[in-house]
Amino acid sequence: MSSSDLTIACQGLKFNKIAAIIFDKDGTLENSLPFWREVAIQRARLIDAQIPGVGEPLLMAFGIQDNAIDTAGLMAVGSRQENEIAAAAYIAETGRSWHEARKIARQAFDEISQSKYLIKNPESAPLFPEVIETLQSFKSEGLKLGILSADSTQGVEEFVTNHKLQDYIQLSMGVDGKLLKPDPQLYIQACQALKVAPEQTLMVGDSWGDIQMAKAAKAAGTIAVIRHQGSVSLPGDVTIFSLSEIQILSDSN
Missing domain, CATH: 1.10.150 (DNA polymerase; domain 1)
Known part of the structure; x- marks a missing residue:
């Protein structure tokens, strides 16, 4: 089974022919x-x-x-x-x-x-517990994985380096110009960089901007992540509390 034939299941909902997953960073992968x-x-x-x-x-x-x-x-x-x-x-x-x-x-x-007393690193902003295992699982199945964040591209690249995610993340993209979330062109550009169509991708994020951006870009699906008590509900196709809830279905499923 090629990566473009993968079926992703989440909360009973299935997304077919998925080739890539694009993640937000802060609040989705990183407890920042x-x-x-x-x-x-x-x-x-x-x-x-x-x-x-x-x-x-x-x-x-x-x-x-x-x-x-x-x-x-x-x-x-x-x-x-x-x-x-x-x-x-x-x-x-x-x-x-x-x-x-x-x-x-x-x-x-x-x-x-530039303050030496306020530095963003794996200690001050750790990964959520299930992130590494989830990314390993997705990568082993052939999914392309990218990050599209409201942070700068440099900030995303530093995040990937600091948390040693280079083996899993194929796209580290931030906001450096006039385009800001939820502009769908950002998502389209991310898909182009990953060499996949938006219709072959899932967006996983914890904000309204993540979800609206991906929907406007015609992504295959949107998965909203709720990480903190009191967080507002989001209009994702499905809502999860941990990335471990996202499952790749095998042929037997």
């Missing part, structure tokens, strides 16, 4: 929300030190409330570019010019990303 919560807090504190009073509204904009991160909020699902623009908008409301607001936000974001 606690790390990003801390990043958001430090960004807001740094900007508030320059512009007193803006810190609290910034935290709310980032999706941080009562020291918890909203799994559907800007920090959890948005790109750095989207978060930076949101921060600049709040800064501009204090009377700064848009140019100055963008500069202040960018410098604060850069300073936090």
Whole structure:
């Protein structure tokens, strides 16, 4: 059986003729929300030190409330570019010019990303427990595996390297230009890089943007992952709580 003939089953639903699975990264493969919560807090504190009073509204904009991160909020699902623009908008409301607001936000974001006290690595943002075994199983059956994240491509590549996933992941793709999730062109580009048609792929993600992007690109199916208590429901074809729920059916099935 070739990879393009594989049938994937999940929660009683079957997806036929699947050649590839494309994953989101943060919240799907990597338990990174606690790390990003801390990043958001430090960004807001740094900007508030320059512009007193803006810190609290910034935290709310980032999706941080009562020291918890909203799994559907800007920090959890948005790109750095989207978060930076949101921060600049709040800064501009204090009377700064848009140019100055963008500069202040960018410098604060850069300073936090370069901090030696806040480093994203396998300790601060570990893989979810079942990820390695699941990827091994998929790769052994001939599935092509890719990552399409709202992070930068460099961030995705560092994630793959840090977690030693090079043997499993054939595409490490982030958001570097004007295209942002849920633009279906991102998904189409990922499929082109993997040399598969969207209709031969499944999207596995934990955000509305992941699901809507794949649906608009005519993916064979969408699998929504719920990792955290209180997460909002997503319009995936099926919802799971662990990647181990995704099964490849053999000929006998």
